[in-house]
Amino acid sequence: MPTVKKMMYVNRRAPHGTGYALEGLEVVLIGTAFEQEVCMAFIGDGVYQIMQGQDTRAAGMKNFSPTYKALGDYDVTRLYVEQESLSERGLSVDDLMPLTYEDEDDDWAEKPSVQVIVRKELSQIMAAQDVLFNF
Amino acid sequence: MLHTVNKSPYCSDSLRLCISYAGKDDAVLLIEDGVYAAMCGGNSEAILQGAEVALYALWPDLQARGISEDKLVDGLKVVGYDGFVELAAKHSKVQSWL
Numbered sequence: 001m002p003t004v005k006k007m008m009y010v011n012r013r014a015p016h017g018t019g020y021a022l023e024g025l026e027v028v029l030i031g032t033a034f035e036q037e038v039c040m041a042f043i044g045d046g047v048y049q050i051m052q053g054q055d056t057r058a059a060g061m062k063n064f065s066p067t068y069k070a071l072g073d074y075d076v077t078r079l080y081v082e083q084e085s086l087s088e089r090g091l092s093v094d095d096l097m098p099l100t101y102e103d104e105d106d107d108w109a110e111k112p113s114v115q116v117i118v119r120k121e122l123s124q125i126m127a128a129q130d131v132l133f134n135f
Numbered sequence: 136m137l138h139t140v141n142k143s144p145y146c147s148d149s150l151r152l153c154i155s156y157a158g159k160d161d162a163v164l165l166i167e168d169g170v171y172a173a174m175c176g177g178n179s180e181a182i183l184q185g186a187e188v189a190l191y192a193l194w195p196d197l198q199a200r201g202i203s204e205d206k207l208v209d210g211l212k213v214v215g216y217d218g219f220v221e222l223a224a225k226h227s228k229v230q231s232w233l
Binding site: 063 | 195
């Protein structure tokens with residue numbers, strides 16, 4: 001039996017100005033093939049990655065924001081968003097995409113993946129991980 | 136002079152410096168990740184308060200980031216790529232705060 005590790009992907013960058021967000025998301029999706037215990041954290045400008053209503057057509061860029069909706073199907077069901085980062089930017093959870101997953105242990109009930117938590121709590125979850133990737 | 140700022144105000148001091156250097160006949164255009172400063176309610180709003188320059192933001196970049204028109208700071212004008220060209224043509228110099 002291979003060992004299952006707790007892995008956290010920490011997303012700190014805005015989605016479109018650099019390639020970090022898209023590259024990071026691709027690493028998460030590819031990484032799910034290895035069946036590890038994966039979660040994601042969105043802190044700093046990373047909270048902008050999952051903002052609602054992104055429409056990149058006029059800017060002529062790839063809109064990868066709908067891809068975050070697929071995370072639930074890949075068993076990435078815990079998306080931690082830091083409250084302080086939202087507040088600093090004048091955002092609330094209503095500004096974020098309503099990302100969900102289907103809970104196989106609860107008759108496939110649809111549940112929210114996004115959990116808004118404070119920095120102190122997130123740092124404790126971070127400390128409990130085996131592996132951290134920062135994008 | 137036309138100033139452009141393309142960095143998030145939360146990750147760079149570009150906007151703060153740009154605003155402090157810009158003269159009253161200048162224009163500041165927020166582009167790319169710079170448009171996050173155009174959103175109201177955030178801490179970066181303080182940087183724009185008291186700025187005497189004409190402030191613009193590029194609409195396609197706002198749209199790409201999910202920033203709707205009802206969330207913009209007061210006194211900011213939204214322009215398209217054509218407006219960007221007009222601003223560049225109107226001012227004798229352009230400074231890009233990268």
